[in-house]
Amino acid sequence: MYELDAAATHAINNLAGASTAIDFLMVWVSAMGVPLLVLAVAGQWWRRTGRPQTRHVLVAAGLSFLLGLALNQLILLFAHRMRPYDSGVTHLLVAPSNDPSFPSDHATATFAIAAAFLLHGMRRPGLWFLAAAVLVTASRVYIGTHYASDVLGGALTGIVAAFLVRAVYWEGTRADRLITSIL
Template sequence: MDVAITQWINSFAGQNPLFDPIMIAITKVGVPFIVLMVVLQWWSREDRQHVRHVAICAGLAFLLGLAINQGVLLFIHRVRPYDAGMSHLLIAKSADWSFPSDHATASMSVAMTFALQKLPRRTLAFFAMAILVCLSRVYVGTHYLSDVLGGAATGIVAAIAVRLLYREDSKLDRFATSIL
């Protein structure tokens, strides 16, 4: 089923001269754009201390999620779908294994962080961006659907871990949120 859904999503790749560049752009600049949006939260006018805390948590979850992925990659060596002849690749080949998707981990860790901190409008925006990034990775042919689901799960776990371990209004948090 994973291969069938992956092939179905990827079957649209290379067929639409308008949609292909959009998906390629999302897959290339989606995560940097999300990072930029988190950074810009630092200058929020509403509930500044809390939003700054959330921005720090998002950064920590982002890094923790990617670190977890590096550990997973030591044990799971899944071939990319384009190397297995399962997808049509629209971007340059990747040098690492397919599972889990770092893009999905990075984007979903940020979205889940905002969800856990009860910032509903921001949460919706970040989840929309994360879903587009995840979908684009399958569309451009670089990941299976299960790769992005696995990456999303890693991002969610990282966000939950940061939520449990990094406390708002702790001495470290007060220092970090007072910068600038």
């Protein structure tokens, strides 16, 4: 299984270096993707149409984001995977990281947001967030910081977090009405 993962990771990372413009774009997406998605979510708080439901989904997306990253911290208690550039699988386009490779926090965060929107019925923005999540996660392998399975594991953690939030945070409850009425 490792050989397949390393081969897929190497194939994606091997595209790096062919185009300076694409390399720059992928480094930028990797660095700015998560903050821009968070801003895109937060900026919808003042949206005029469908305000209560939109705000409920925004809170659910934020909770999914946080829960996904918390789940990653639990996983890191048991998994200490070396980065692919330390194993000689990839060449790195950015500064090295001291954190373990599995799971990818970027993948977790972006897929948690996309899954929250999709699970709560906001299909159009959910699909846009999903496209952004795929781009951010692909950039992490492209620039050499993660194995392909790291981003798949992170995506799965984000999706699981969104499902858990969907199961316990219901629209229209007293807590939901209180949170969504702020500002």
